[in-house]
Amino acid sequence: MAKANKAGRNTRLVHNGFGIDPGTGALSVPLIHASTFAQDSADHFGKYDYSRSGNPTREALETIIAELESGTHGYAFASGMAAISSVLMIFSPGDHIVVCEDVYGGTWRVLTGLLSRFGIEATFADATSVEAFEAAIKPNTKAFYLETPSNPLMKITDLKAMANLAKEHELITIVDNTFMSPYLQRPIELGCDIVVHSGTKFINGHSDVLCGFAVTADKDLAKRIKYIQNAVGAVLPPNDCWLVIRGLKTLGVRMEAGQRSAGIIAEELSKHPKIKKVYYPGLESHPGYGINKKQSDGAGAVLSFELETADLAHKLLENAKYAAFAVSLGGVESIISYPAKMSHAAMPPAERAARGISDSLVRLSLGVEDTKDILNDILEIIELYGGK
Numbered sequence: 001m002a003k004a005n006k007a008g009r010n011t012r013l014v015h016n017g018f019g020i021d022p023g024t025g026a027l028s029v030p031l032i033h034a035s036t037f038a039q040d041s042a043d044h045f046g047k048y049d050y051s052r053s054g055n056p057t058r059e060a061l062e063t064i065i066a067e068l069e070s071g072t073h074g075y076a077f078a079s080g081m082a083a084i085s086s087v088l089m090i091f092s093p094g095d096h097i098v099v100c101e102d103v104y105g106g107t108w109r110v111l112t113g114l115l116s117r118f119g120i121e122a123t124f125a126d127a128t129s130v131e132a133f134e135a136a137i138k139p140n141t142k143a144f145y146l147e148t149p150s151n152p153l154m155k156i157t158d159l160k161a162m163a164n165l166a167k168e169h170e171l172i173t174i175v176d177n178t179f180m181s182p183y184l185q186r187p188i189e190l191g192c193d194i195v196v197h198s199g200t201k202f203i204n205g206h207s208d209v210l211c212g213f214a215v216t217a218d219k220d221l222a223k224r225i226k227y228i229q230n231a232v233g234a235v236l237p238p239n240d241c242w243l244v245i246r247g248l249k250t251l252g253v254r255m256e257a258g259q260r261s262a263g264i265i266a267e268e269l270s271k272h273p274k275i276k277k278v279y280y281p282g283l284e285s286h287p288g289y290g291i292n293k294k295q296s297d298g299a300g301a302v303l304s305f306e307l308e309t310a311d312l313a314h315k316l317l318e319n320a321k322y323a324a325f326a327v328s329l330g331g332v333e334s335i336i337s338y339p340a341k342m343s344h345a346a347m348p349p350a351e352r353a354a355r356g357i358s359d360s361l362v363r364l365s366l367g368v369e370d371t372k373d374i375l376n377d378i379l380e381i382i383e384l385y386g387g388k
């Protein structure tokens with residue numbers, strides 16, 4: 001489909017196969033709002049009949065995202081959780097999934113509060129250890145569910161090693177690739193079977209659309225996901241698809257800018273006496289540095305750090321001038337968030353503490369602002385409220 005397949009990553013983001021509309025010459029994909037499509041024949045319906053089943057604008061986005069993730073089939077959903085829940089619905093009562101222990105809070109909620117009611121069982125294990133995942137496999141295990149880097153402690157999972165172990169046991173591997181985006185990491189190339197995304201984050205990139213994706217290169221899995229997308233109907237509306245197609249054209253420049261700032265800020269903060277710990281896979285001191293370097297094209301634009309006290313963390317969150325104190329990440333605007341009360345609020349405090357998500361931990365997603373403005377703002381707030 002995409003004409004410029006062999007071109008570089010940034011060229012492919014712009015020349016994505018839907019760059020020029022053949023009908024009009026327009027340099028953007030036509031936005032088709034129709035919910036239904038008139039048919040000519042009572043025997044054979046056309047390619048489109050009803051927009052839950054298929055919409056041309058959504059199909060353009062689904063084709064683009066599949067290509068970016070090195071898959072063959074892509075599906076767009078109304079949110080990341082809609083995509084993740086729909087993918088998890090391929091399982092049946094009695095099935096068991098091994099899940100990374102610091103999985104996104106919303107995914108944890110779906111697994112423990114919803115799918116558990118339908119007899120789908122999950123075991124949470126340390127995904128930095130292939131042995132821990134192997135030990136969690138049971139006779140009814142059907143899949144591994146992974147995130148790397150994980151949220152918010154940026155732990156790194158060896159995707160190739162996990163995919164190989166999964167294959168040995170005839171399991172499928174599902175990876176939430178939200179933090180890296182396909183610009184930096186393509187799990188299907190490493191042997192994983194399904195990639196899911198909260199496209200709300202880097203893929204759309206402008207903090208103005210809620211969306212999610214599932215991509216696979218396996219025909220049978222594609223069929224099962226498509227069936228659920230059409231049956232459940234948590235599809236992404238055409239207008240939002242159009243916005244995401246626009247946002248995706250700058251994915252590369254946005255990721256590069258955010259990643260550059262993240263690297264500089266991580267280095268600076270790791271030397272600061274009021275910062276207890278910095279979690280960023282681009283630091284050589286990070287335990288997953290080597291694996292991340294091998295399996296991805298960068299360390300990403302998100303880092304977490306633990307301040308000296310919870311009070312200082314609160315001061316930073318409440319006084320940051322440029323980074324918005326908000327849930328979410330991956331926007332052109334930097335976003336600072338508080339995992340204990342935001343992404344991991346659904347998790348009971350004891351569970352959270354056991355996973356190392358303390359009350360003095362903050363997460364910073366770098367946008368495209370000038371690095372020095374974000375860094376100096378953080379340093380000034382720490383100086384002002386950090387005491388002696």
Ligand SMILES: *Cc1c(COP(=O)(O)O)cnc(C)c1O
Pocket residue numbers: 079080081082104106147151176178179197198199200201210211212
């Ligand atoms: C935000 C997020 C989700 C959920 O996506 P929504 O678009 O908010 O539904 C899932 N996984 C990760 C890693 C996320 O950051």
